[in-house]
Amino acid sequence: MTDSQPSAGETPSDSTVPKVVVSRLSLYLRELQRLQAAGQETISSSQLGTLLGFSDAQVRKDLGFVGQFGYPGVGYRCDELVLAMRDILGTNQPWPVAMVGVGNLGLALLGYRGFGRQNFSIVAAFDADPAKVGQTIQGLTIQPLDELATTVQEKHVRLGMIVVPGPQAQEVSDQLVAAGVEGIVNFAPVTLTLPPHVQVVGVDLAIELEQLSFAVTNKLVKTLPQE
Amino acid sequence: MTDSQPSAGETPSDSTVPKVVVSRLSLYLRELQRLQAAGQETISSSQLGTLLGFSDAQVRKDLGFVGQFGYPGVGYRCDELVLAMRDILGTNQPWPVAMVGVGNLGLALLGYRGFGRQNFSIVAAFDADPAKVGQTIQGLTIQPLDELATTVQEKHVRLGMIVVPGPQAQEVSDQLVAAGVEGIVNFAPVTLTLPPHVQVVGVDLAIELEQLSFAVTNKLVKTLPQE
DNA sequence: CGGTGTGAAAGTTTTCACAGCG
DNA sequence: CGCTGTGAAAACTTTCACACCG
Numbered sequence: 001m002t003d004s005q006p007s008a009g010e011t012p013s014d015s016t017v018p019k020v021v022v023s024r025l026s027l028y029l030r031e032l033q034r035l036q037a038a039g040q041e042t043i044s045s046s047q048l049g050t051l052l053g054f055s056d057a058q059v060r061k062d063l064g065f066v067g068q069f070g071y072p073g074v075g076y077r078c079d080e081l082v083l084a085m086r087d088i089l090g091t092n093q094p095w096p097v098a099m100v101g102v103g104n105l106g107l108a109l110l111g112y113r114g115f116g117r118q119n120f121s122i123v124a125a126f127d128a129d130p131a132k133v134g135q136t137i138q139g140l141t142i143q144p145l146d147e148l149a150t151t152v153q154e155k156h157v158r159l160g161m162i163v164v165p166g167p168q169a170q171e172v173s174d175q176l177v178a179a180g181v182e183g184i185v186n187f188a189p190v191t192l193t194l195p196p197h198v199q200v201v202g203v204d205l206a207i208e209l210e211q212l213s214f215a216v217t218n219k220l221v222k223t224l225p226q227e
Numbered sequence: 228m229t230d231s232q233p234s235a236g237e238t239p240s241d242s243t244v245p246k247v248v249v250s251r252l253s254l255y256l257r258e259l260q261r262l263q264a265a266g267q268e269t270i271s272s273s274q275l276g277t278l279l280g281f282s283d284a285q286v287r288k289d290l291g292f293v294g295q296f297g298y299p300g301v302g303y304r305c306d307e308l309v310l311a312m313r314d315i316l317g318t319n320q321p322w323p324v325a326m327v328g329v330g331n332l333g334l335a336l337l338g339y340r341g342f343g344r345q346n347f348s349i350v351a352a353f354d355a356d357p358a359k360v361g362q363t364i365q366g367l368t369i370q371p372l373d374e375l376a377t378t379v380q381e382k383h384v385r386l387g388m389i390v391v392p393g394p395q396a397q398e399v400s401d402q403l404v405a406a407g408v409e410g411i412v413n414f415a416p417v418t419l420t421l422p423p424h425v426q427v428v429g430v431d432l433a434i435e436l437e438q439l440s441f442a443v444t445n446k447l448v449k450t451l452p453q454e
Numbered sequence: 455c456g457g458t459g460t461g462a463a464a465g466t467t468t469t470c471a472c473a474g475c476g
Numbered sequence: 477c478g479c480t481g482t483g484a485a486a487a488c489t490t491t492c493a494c495a496c497c498g
Contacts, residue, residue, distance in 0.1 A: 018489075022441050026434045030416060044457060056457090057491055064459060066336055072458045072497045090440035097436070108335035114416055120440075152419045159439060183439040187255060189341055191279050199442040201435050206341045207253045208428050209324070212386060212410040213317035213347075214249050215426040245467070271479060283479090284469055291481060299475045299480045458497080468487070476481085 005174045024062050024091075027052055029085040036078045054090035096123040098157045098181065101134055101164035102142055102171045105187060109163065110138045122161070124151045128168070147177060152179040159183045166190045239411070244292045251289050254279055256312040263305045271302035323350040325384045325408065327399045328391035329359055332414060336390065337365045338427055349388070351378045372402065379406040386410045395418045398421075 017025075031051055035043060045063075046056035061077075063069055066088050070076050086092040097115075099106055100121050110122055125140050126148055127133060133144045143151060151157070160176040162169050162184060169188035176184060181196075183199040186192055189207070194200055244252075259319055262270060262381040272284035272290075290296055290303075293315050297303050299366060310316050313319040313411055324342075326333055336342075337349055354360060360371045370378060373450050378384070389396050396415035403411060410415055410426040413419055416434070 003322055017445075020489080022432075025441075026437045027418065029430070029437075031418065031436065034417070046457085048258065055491070057493095058489095060457095060459065061490075068459075070458045073456050074498080087365045088441070089437045091437055095436070095440055104335040104338040108331040109432070111331040112432060114431075115436065118433045118437055119434045120433065130437065148352045158443060159436070185435055185439060185445040190261070191254065191258065197396060197446070199439055201439045201442075203258070203432070203435055204253075204341075205336070205339060205430070206347065207250075207257065208343045208346055208412055208430055209322070209347045209386070210253045210256075210318055211249060211427045212412060212426055214252075214315070214460065215428075216385060216410040217293075217317045218244075223232070247467080273479085282469070284471095285467095287479095287481065288468075295481075297480045300478045302479065318467080456498100458495105460494090461482105462492085464489100465488070466487100466493070468485105470483105470485075473484090476478100 021062050021065050023056070024052075024058075025066070025085055025089060028059070028062070029082065029089060029091075032078050032082045032085065036082055040078055042071075042077050043074045045070070047075070083171070088131070091118045093119065095120045095159055096155050096157045097159045097161055098124045098144070098148070098152060098155075098179075099161040099163060099178065100126045101162065101168075102127045102137070103163065103165075106163040107137065109161065110140065120159075122156065123155045128164075130177065145172075148175055149179040152181060154177075159182060159185070162186045162188050162192075164188055169192075205215065233369070248289050251279075251281070251285075252293070252312060252316060255286070255289070256316060256318075257307065259305050259309045259312065263309055266306055267335050269298075269302045269304050272297070272379045274302070279338040318347075320346065322386055323382050323384045323390055323402070324348065324386045325351045325353065325375070325379055325382075325406075326390060327353045327372070327403065328389065328395075329364070329373070330390065330392075333390040334364065335387065337367065347386075350384060352380045355391075362398045372399075375402055376406040379403075379408060384408060386396045389413045389415050389419075391415055 028048060031048060049056045049059045054158070067084060069081050069084055097120055099109065103123050110125060115121065124142070125137070125142050126145050128145055132142050135142050153164040158181060160181040162172050164172050166188045169186065169190050170192060173184060173192045173194060173212050177195060179200055181198070184192070184194070186202045187201055189204045191199060255275060258275060267371050272286040275285045276283045294311060296308050296311055324347055326336065329352050333352070337352060342348065342427045349367065352364070352369050353372050355372055359369050362369050384454045385408060387408040389399050391399050393415045396413065396417050397419060400411060400413070400421060404422060404425055408425070411419070411421070413427055416431045419427060
């Protein structure tokens with residue numbers, strides 16, 4: 001019920017940035033971090049675009065949605081832009097995440113180092129299977145689901161990750177919402193019904209392959225960028 | 228784009244279907260398969276749309292891109308539409324997949340049952356680590372990378388899955404392309420450079436979380452559908 | 455110069471609205 | 477009737493092109 005308080009600091013993050021633009025911002029950030037690590041100081045929109053398969057104009061327009069970062073005649077300073085993108089995408093602050101479902105995939109995600117790089121960390125893991133509860137993995141003790149609400153509170157968890165089989169996903173999702181998470185990554189192959197104030201991103205591995213089988217079958221040369 | 232290909236035919240899969248439409252077709256198929264399993268015979272565009280968070284018009288337009296499947300006054304017959312969608316997306320035929328990189332995530336994907344459901348099966352797994360080569364997992368013996376080309380040929384592999392760390396991904400990708408795969412799912416957090424006839428879908432788990440942290444921070448209520 | 459930021463034009467996708475059909 | 481398929485309108489996104497800047 002509270003109003004929205006963007007307060008993102010200095011960026012004009014008021015207006016709505018199209019979703020597709022946000023997804024490209026993530027790609028820019030990923031590439032910029034690589035360039036930065038490689039010691040590159042500055043980059044132009046056309047260089048960055050070429051690296052990712054976009055036009056220079058698109059890079060500039062996209063960045064224009066969230067601020068003004070460039071130096072005419074020079075381009076963008078990598079480290080400055082990395083900082084700005086992280087601010088905008090939210091990864092300058094830590095994000096404690098709760099995972100539900102510690103099967104094959106859950107285990108793998110617990111061990112995935114890539115999350116930490118962007119300030120996400122899985123701080124609690126839950127499973128409905130009593131045989132799994134109590135086991136310690138990657139330093140985390142698997143908890144029963146009835147501890148979810150308390151733990152979310154205690155550990156200031158804002159995001160949940162659903163890694164249970166499809167048929168259980170909606171119920172888990174309801175529990176995460178009741179516990180107060182603000183966003184959910186859903187690895188289960190079902191569409192979740194959620195209150196509108198809870199954000200969701202779905203990752204269905206079979207669907208990704210399906211997109212590919214369509215593209216291959218139809219020899220789509222159409223679009224370029226990945227992810 | 229000028230004139231239309233008036234009804235008549237069955238699958239006018241000639242013209243280019245926008246990428247965003249294809250991704251929704253996958254969601255329709257997923258939902259339809261669930262409905263079918265639940266015994267539902269028919270469904271209208273508005274029911275299907277409601278289930279997924281789309282408008283009825285969008286469902287009809289999307290389906291209109293790939294054919295004519297509906298019965299006025301009735302809707303769509305679930306089993307018919309499932310078959311048609313699978314034909315279009317390519318999952319009525321089997322897709323043998325080669326996986327490269329058998330770490331945490333690779334292991335989890337090897338055990339993931341969801342692929343089989345859509346006719347994908349991982350028929351070979353490769354790793355550069357000599358300690359892993361020769362191990363048998365899920366009935367598959369891990370092979371060295373130098374066997375990639377031969378195995379791709381022998382097993383008629385058309386798709387590859389890259390599950391190696393970022394720095395190795397481009398090289399692996401080059402090898403997959405050289406071996407003749409037509410499409411790649413890339414789980415490594417880098418953008419690959421590929422010849423234009425090879426299709427790619429990128430899945431970067433950290434980026435998915437990033438999209439969520441942006442959405443949560445900016446209280447985006449904007450868009451609805453997942454995946 | 456080389457390169458940004460940005461209006462205006464072109465192109466694409468979504469929504470509307472309605473004829474037509476079983 | 478209820479619901480599809482589809483042109484036409486509206487909304488949105490990308491590309492173009494150019495003023496301006498260091």
